[in-house]
Amino acid sequence: MNDNPAQCNAYRARVKREITMQLEQFVLAHEPAIRLGFFFAVFVFVGLWETVALRRTLATSKAMRWASNLGLVVLNTLLLRLVFPLAAAGIAAFGVANGWGLLNHFQVPFWMAVPIGVIAMDFVIWLQHVMVHAVPALWRLHRVHHADLDCDVTTGARFHPIEIALSMLIKFATISVLGPPVLAVVIFEVLLNATAMFNHGNVRLPAGIDRVLRWFLVTPDMHRVHHSVEDDETNSNFGFNLPWWDRLFGTYRAQPRAGHPMMTIGIHGHRDPREVARLDGMLMLPFRGELDGYAINRRPWHDHHGEHATR
Ligand SMILES: [Zn+2]
Numbered sequence: 090m091n092d093n094p095a096q097c098n099a100y101r102a103r104v105k106r107e108i109t110m111q112l113e114q115f116v117l118a119h120e121p122a123i124r125l126g127f128f129f130a131v132f133v134f135v136g137l138w139e140t141v142a143l144r145r146t147l148a149t150s151k152a153m154r155w156a157s158n159l160g161l162v163v164l165n166t167l168l169l170r171l172v173f174p175l176a177a178a179g180i181a182a183f184g185v186a187n188g189w190g191l192l193n194h195f196q197v198p199f200w201m202a203v204p205i206g207v208i209a210m211d212f213v214i215w216l217q218h219v220m221v222h223a224v225p226a227l228w229r230l231h232r233v234h235h236a237d238l239d240c241d242v243t244t245g246a247r248f249h250p251i252e253i254a255l256s257m258l259i260k261f262a263t264i265s266v267l268g269p270p271v272l273a274v275v276i277f278e279v280l281l282n283a284t285a286m287f288n289h290g291n292v293r294l295p296a297g298i299d300r301v302l303r304w305f306l307v308t309p310d311m312h313r314v315h316h317s318v319e320d321d322e323t324n325s326n327f328g329f330n331l332p333w334w335d336r337l338f339g340t341y342r343a344q345p346r347a348g349h350p351m352m353t354i355g356i357h358g359h360r361d362p363r364e365v366a367r368l369d370g371m372l373m374l375p376f377r378g379e380l381d382g383y384a385i386n387r388r389p390w391h392d393h394h395g396e397h398a399t400r
């Protein structure tokens with residue numbers, strides 16, 4: 090029996106470190122299975138929910154959209170594993186082992202580093218989302234997500250492969266600077282994936298529940314405003330996960346003007362199902378056509394009398 094308090098504390102700290110390390114290694118080793126498991130569970134859950142409580146009648150054939158959107162998901166998953174085999178969790182493990190990043194440098198305790206890491210990464214993805222709407226060349230990529238003529242569980246994972254790759258590079262940079270634990274990265278990725286499927290869901294949620302829930306989580310009605318064809322509605326509600334950033338930075342909009350059942354989903358100028366609901370059309374969409382008012386320096390401006398000014 091050891092009753093020296095200093096030795097006792099050192100022993101406790103070592104045990105704690107050991108448990109944390111084992112947890113991190115377990116998460117790292119099982120990361121693909123954890124993510125895939127949650128993806129399927131949430132996908133089936135929201136998919137079934139859509140069949141029993143549909144919010145809007147679909148504008149296009151569900152079979153064609155689902156085949157294309159899910160085809161894009163499979164393509165993106167394969168490409169990511171091929172181009173970035175280490176994945177975000179691997180970068181985080183490297184950072185932890187080498188003391189890289191703010192949270193590792195300042196030795197922030199594990200129980201604090203996990204929530205800080207998740208919240209900070211959510212803020213970065215919000216900033217990234219605002220950026221891809223504003224910068225014309227990036228809007229070309231991101232409009233593949235917005236060109237979907239309906240918004241449902243499959244829209245949540247519908248992104249052009251180049252945007253996915255860009256997103257991954259930004260995530261790697263964030264992890265290198267921030268230094269979050271592996272657990273934080275995996276929680277963030279699982280949460281983002283699950284909430285994206287939930288808040289793109291074409292599902293009815295009682296108004297009272299929506300009102301309370303949207304203080305903590307982006308709800309389907311909140312994110313649907315972002316998929317409106319109207320420029321000002323598209324450029325609001327950029328959050329995927331936490332709703333606070335939009336409220337904090339003034340980009341929050343409660344409801345669409347036309348109401349949820351009647352609002353038009355998609356973007357101006359690209360409404361042909363052959364272009365926006367077929368995989369080949371979606372992959373080529375960034376390279377087609379002119380940019381319009383959605384991107385930051387393509388917006389028409391008005392003089393003081395509200396008249397359209399010439400450019
Ligand atoms: Zn968007």
Ligand SMILES: [Zn+2]
Nearest residue numbers: 234289312316
């Ligand atoms: Zn969306």
